Amino acid sequence: MVDRMNAPDPGWVAVDHYVADHLIGDDPAAALAANEAAGLPDIDVSPAHGKMLHLFARMCAARRILEVGTLGGYSTIWLARALPEDGALVTLEIDPHHARVARQNVDHAGVGHLVDIRIGPAREALDAMVANEEGPFDLVFIDADKANNVAYVRAAIALSRPGTAIVVDNVIREGLVLDDASDDERVVGTRLLFEAVAAEPRLSATAVQTVGVKKWDGFMIALVQ
Ligand code: SAH
Ligand code: DHB
Ligand code: MG
Numbered sequence: 001m002v003d004r005m006n007a008p009d010p011g012w013v014a015v016d017h018y019v020a021d022h023l024i025g026d027d028p029a030a031a032l033a034a035n036e037a038a039g040l041p042d043i044d045v046s047p048a049h050g051k052m053l054h055l056f057a058r059m060c061a062a063r064r065i066l067e068v069g070t071l072g073g074y075s076t077i078w079l080a081r082a083l084p085e086d087g088a089l090v091t092l093e094i095d096p097h098h099a100r101v102a103r104q105n106v107d108h109a110g111v112g113h114l115v116d117i118r119i120g121p122a123r124e125a126l127d128a129m130v131a132n133e134e135g136p137f138d139l140v141f142i143d144a145d146k147a148n149n150v151a152y153v154r155a156a157i158a159l160s161r162p163g164t165a166i167v168v169d170n171v172i173r174e175g176l177v178l179d180d181a182s183d184d185e186r187v188v189g190t191r192l193l194f195e196a197v198a199a200e201p202r203l204s205a206t207a208v209q210t211v212g213v214k215k216w217d218g219f220m221i222a223l224v225q
Contacts, residue, residue: 007174007216016212020047027051028077031105035072038101044071045143045169046214050078053141053167057082060165062138066129067091068122068152069144069169073102073115079141080111089115090134092122092144123148126155135159143169146186149193157202157224164224168193172209172218197222 020027027047035044045053057065057079063086065079070093080089093099099119106115118125122144129135140156142149149168156166171177176187177194197205197220205222 012211012215013213016046016048019212024048024051028074028105028109030108031072031074031077034101034105034108035074038072038097040072040098040101044074045078046212048212049210049214049219050075054078054082056165056167057139060138060163063087064137065089066137066140066156066159068126068140068142069093070102070117071098073105073109073117075141075143076102076106076115076117077109077111079139080106080114081109083111083114085114087114090118090129090137091115092118092120092125094119094121094144123151123155126152126159130155130158136161136164138164140164140166141169142166145189146170146193147189149189150196153193153197153200153203153222157200160224162224166203166220166222166224168220168222170217171207171220172216174216193220 024047053075062082063084067076067079070076070091076091083089096119099117102117106112137159142152153166171190173187173190176182177190179187182188197203202224203222204225205220207218207220209218
């Protein structure tokens with residue numbers, strides 16, 4: 001197993017700050033301050049990863065983006081900033097308090113007109129979106145309850161076209177993904193995700209480990225083919 005507890009930081013946090021100071025530009029930090037004031041957990045993507053998601057959306061020339069797991073809308077703002085003025089981002093959030101804070105944050109960031117926040121369990125919202133044929137989306141970012149990640153990726157495929165990019169956060173979890181004896185539903189869900197994606201011929205995928213202010217974690221990146 002991986003010795004997480006004794007893992008030192010050989011400079012990951014300092015390097016993340018160096019990256020942010022040089023390359024990130026206009027970080028929507030006001031959203032993070034509002035989240036903290038409203039008591040939301042500090043589990044947003046990092047500034048460097050928010051900018052990465054923004055660049056992914058621009059690489060896809062995304063016009064329609066789907067996000068699962070809004071929290072206070074920090075990643076939402078980064079993604080929405082990549083959209084053209086006639087673009088749209090649908091983001092799914094189970095917690096009405098999170099959704100209220102997110103609404104204020106996306107409005108304050110000047111992207112509110114592009115963002116549709118839907119409150120409720122994401123699986124139900126996704127089923128309705130599939131039934132209503134609301135696809136295809138150009139980019140899907142999955143970052144909610146990890147136990148449902150297989151269902152979220154299946155729904156993302158149902159709402160995709162060939163070339164849609166699917167990005168999943170938190171798939172490494174400080175190496176816990178290797179623990180085949182874990183009874184943590186987040187770890188079990190992540191391992192089931194790897195198996196489902198490996199067995200899915202419609203996806204070509206990889207996972208990229210990350211370190212920095214959010215410790216050791218990583219993203220899965222998949223392309224619908
Ligand atoms: N993407 C955000 C962070 C999301 S944190 C960012 O980087 O800024 C995960 C969010 O998923 C939380 O707000 C949590 O309330 C929400 N969530 C958890 N279970 C959910 C479910 N079943 N359906 C929809 N949202 C869910
Ligand atoms: C958790 C969830 C996240 O989306 C994240 O980026 C970090 C932590 C969590 O549920 O602990
Ligand atoms: Mg996350």
